[in-house]
Amino acid sequence: MKTVSLPIAYMPLVDAAPLIAAQEMGFAEAEGLSLDLVAAPSWSSVRDMLAFGRVDAAHLLSPIPVTMALGLGGVTTAMSAVSVLSVNGNVIGVSRALEAQLRRIGHPFDFADAAAAGAALAAVAGGRLTVGVPFPFSMHVELLHVWFSATPLSAVDIEIRTVPPPLMAQALAAGDIDAFCVGEPWGSVSVEGGSGALLLPGHAIWRFAPEKVLATRTDWAETEPHLLGRLMRAVWRAGRWLSQPDSRTAAAELLSRGKWLDVPSEVIDRALSGQLTISPSGETRETPGFLEFHLGAANFPWRSQAKWIACQVARRTGQDPVEAMDRAARVFRSDLYRAAMRGTGADLPGASEKLEGSLPHPTPVASGAGRVILEGDGFFDGRIFDPTQG
Amino acid sequence: MRRDDTPLATQAAKAHSQVMTAPLSIVVVEEDRDRAIAIVDALKDSGDYDVHVIGNVSGLARKIAAFLPDVVLIDIDNPTRDMVEELTLASGPLDRPVAMFVSGAAGGLARAAVEAGVSAYVVDGLQPERLKPVMDAAIARFQIMRQMRTELDETRRALEERKVIDRAKGLLMKAKGIGEDEAYAILRKAAMDQGRKVAEVAEALVTVAGLLR
Incomplete structure (x- = not known):
């Protein structure tokens, strides 16, 4: 050939x-x-x-x-x-100032519970929040809207602002943004640089x-x-x-x-293994299915x-x-x-559409070769999207 | 695929027709002062425009919106370009919808602009004949700047290579007690044997010598 x-x-x-x-x-x-x-x-x-x-x-x-x-x-x-x-593969991070406030009200930074994290962030946000995303048309923006809509964050005045990922850590440190949703390695880079702490992985909002x-x-x-x-x-x-x-x-x-990312392999390995370091003090969280x-x-x-x-x-x-x-x-x-x-x-798979959010855990479905196991695809608030209705 | 955004475009055209006689308002996003001045000069030479430069990109979309521009020009290689994309949302910070002008009638102009390295965002409904002189000037200027940047990069690279080859020659001359021409011949032969560039072989030699020191 x-x-x-x-x-x-x-x-x-x-x-x-x-x-x-x-x-x-x-x-x-x-x-x-x-x-x-x-x-x-x-x-x-x-x-x-x-x-x-x-x-x-x-x-x-x-x-x-x-x-x-x-x-x-x-x-x-x-x-x-x-x-x-x-x-999957995105992370939501907050500034060090918000991290300190969240810890003060007892948020455990479990890096898993989107409902609890949303409620805690709303409690410390002071009514306003500016969140950085890499692009106006991105899964980051969609995940944030799902998260906001089903938590007390819906009552917070939130501005979503585009910030190029390499500048995200800097924007957080400068106070231009209070939080971000970004793909790896940029979340880990902000942790490494000491400007942010990671609050949630994207798949805590939508599993798949x-x-x-x-x-x-x-x-x-x-x-x-x-x-x-x-x-x-x-x-x-x-x-x-x-x-x-x-x-x-x-x-x-x-x-x-x-030639490729020019970031230390140890930082890249965090996303690949789902073992993320979530704060500059070095706490780690294991999060299977972080990036598939x-x-x-x-x-x-x-x-x-x-x-x-x-x-x-x-x-x-x-x-x-x-x-x-x-x-x-x-x-x-x-x-x-x-x-x-x-x-x-x-x-x-036998079908080309599915009810998005309807699988709480891995489930076998019909396929050309017999069966295929689909991973859980639930939304954190239990919503189900029917593609025939909208 | 069919695209149907006529209502937006018509709205914008109506809004725009009220300010038809005013000079076009152009925002140039460029952090480098010299480059910004060059672009502004090129634009002013080509017509009567109201040109603003934004040098600090923090909160870019909002800064742009404050000028209510008809046209936004930004280097295609500028990573902050994605911030300007916010303006393309009808619900974004600029209440007049903006499109990257490639979607409009000026198709050939768009390709030329992309090749020259400039992206333009234009208020929907702006007549192509008003846009053309702006784009012609911007394209010409960006082309020159791109050439200059390439030449500068090339010159820098050549200088770096020259430097490393000189150092490798020096190391060989000292180690083997030979002359400069002979040292260069050794480097060139090694490069040919290994199918690499002389500069690469020289760099490897300098690195190793540094480790052995």
């Missing part, structure tokens, strides 16, 4: 690991591909590189292709999310949130189905490799190189996930949720995923 070079944009984050591992561990080569990975300075830049054809695929925040389909954010090139690269997707232009997916299939399989195998506990040390070392690259059909792009994102965004921006969900469902390409992954051993 002739090796084809594919330009792909990414943001230097721990959850770019499937693309980096696909290239570095030979999964791309096995499919006759060489991934030309282009690091981007911002999410808007990743999106534009993809939209304008500088790259053919990208590591993208899962809400970006959905909101593009809703006409938000300026660029409206039709995008396809062909697989989910990672599930699609975080990043592998996105391509829809027209490229249509004209290059074979190339796309090879890319999807290489990335899927890289995700499977990453999910094996034995791979963690190698993966952390690989990602820590100057493979298990529970993690890579399957459920149309119901896209619809959930669309429904949330539509309600906030005054669009019709039914029409928004209809557009969004065409963005998460479970059809292309099935076509590319048939015969690889990948979990292919």
Whole structure:
């Protein structure tokens, strides 16, 4: 097979690991591909590189292709999310001042109970809170809205502000923001630098949130189905490799190189192992399922996930949720995923939509190969999203 | 995929038509003072514009909103660009919806801008003929700045390589009691044998010598 070079944009984050591992561990080569990975300075830049054809695929925040389909954010090139690269992996952190106040009222920093953390934060916030997120269209924003809406934080005057992740720790230290929701390694970096403490992992709010997707232009997916299939399989195998506990040390070392994230491997290992150091005094918390690259059909792009994102965004921006969900469902390409992954051993669920939030724990469901175990996907407040109703 | 945001665009066009005669208000986001001045000069040479520079990006979206600009220009490689994206939300800090102008009629102009390294955010409904001179000036200026930056990086790299090769030559000359030309020949041969650049071999030698010291 002739090796084809594919330009792909990414943001230097721990959850770019499937693309980096696909290239570095030979999964791309096995499919006759060489991934030309282009690091981007911002999410808007990743999106534009993809939209304008500088790259053919990208590591993208899962809400970006959905909101593009809703006409938000300026660029409206039709995008396809062909697989989910990672599930979960965000952290919510607070300033040292808020940390001290939370401890004073007896909050245990259990790094698990979103309801209790929300109530405690509302009690010390003094009526106002500015929260930093990496991008206006991100799972970070969606998780925060879920959290706010179902805790006493709903009564707090909250401003969500975009801050580039590398500047998050600095913004927290300077008092520009009081808290943040960000992907790793940036939460751990703020702990290391002494400017913040971690309050919750993202999956304490939603157990199974699609975080990043592998996105391509829809027209490229249509004209290059074979190339796309090879890319999807290489990335899927890289995700499977990453999910094996034995791979963690190698993966952390690989990602820590100057060429990729340029962050100490020990800091990267926290996200990969789910053992996070939550405060500058060195307390650690074990949080299984913190970041998932493979298990529970993690890579399957459920149309119901896209619809959930669309429904949330539509309600906030005054669009019709039914029409928004209809557009969004065409963005998460479970059809292309099935076509590319048939015969690889990948979990292919029988359905392409599910009730989001209805599985309290891992549950077997019907699939092409018999059964697939889906991981628990509950919301902390017990809400269930029905993709046929909104 | 179909896109339907006509109501927003029409609203904005109506709001905008009331200020049609006023000079365009342009915000340039640029932390480097010299670069900012160069951009402002280029814009002012091309027409009568009301240009503001924002150098400190803390709370960027709000600062931009305070100027109620028609156009926002920012370097594509600026990591704080994501802050400007907040303006594209209708419910964001600017009550007039803003779009990255690539979604508008000026398609070819958009590609040229992206290639030159400038991203522009434009109030919905702004006529392409009013935008064009602004973008032409910005594109030309950003292109020059990008070239200069590339040249500077290249020069710096060449100087660094030169320095490291000189040091490696010096080490070889001292260790083996040979002349400069011979030392360089050894480096070049090692590089050719290993399929690497002379600078890489020189760097490896300097590193090892440092460890052995």
